Amino acid sequence: MSQGTEMHICLGSSCFSRGNKDVVIFIRDYLKRNHLEDKIVFKGARCMGHCSNGPNLWINDEIIEGVTITRIEGILEKELSKYK
Numbered sequence: 001m002s003q004g005t006e007m008h009i010c011l012g013s014s015c016f017s018r019g020n021k022d023v024v025i026f027i028r029d030y031l032k033r034n035h036l037e038d039k040i041v042f043k044g045a046r047c048m049g050h051c052s053n054g055p056n057l058w059i060n061d062e063i064i065e066g067v068t069i070t071r072i073e074g075i076l077e078k079e080l081s082k083y084k
């Protein structure tokens, strides 16, 4: 049985200094609000090697760069719409 889609946020130091902490809080809240917690497995990840363009998020087999607090909602709407 499928465990759901995985979404990983980089928790490396460069992405941290670019604000991934606020993005993590937003994503957790978004998953809860949209009842997606059982469909999306959200985890922290080690450095993805794209440090200068972070914060970085890995989902649907691609790395999305520049995941800032201002962009995150739009990204989640697009990437997770099929799970709603």
Ligand code: FES
Pocket (backbone or CB within 6 Å): 010, 011, 012, 013, 014, 015, 016, 046, 047, 048, 049, 050, 051, 052, 054, 055, 056
């Ligand atoms: S610290 Fe996030 S990609 Fe390197």
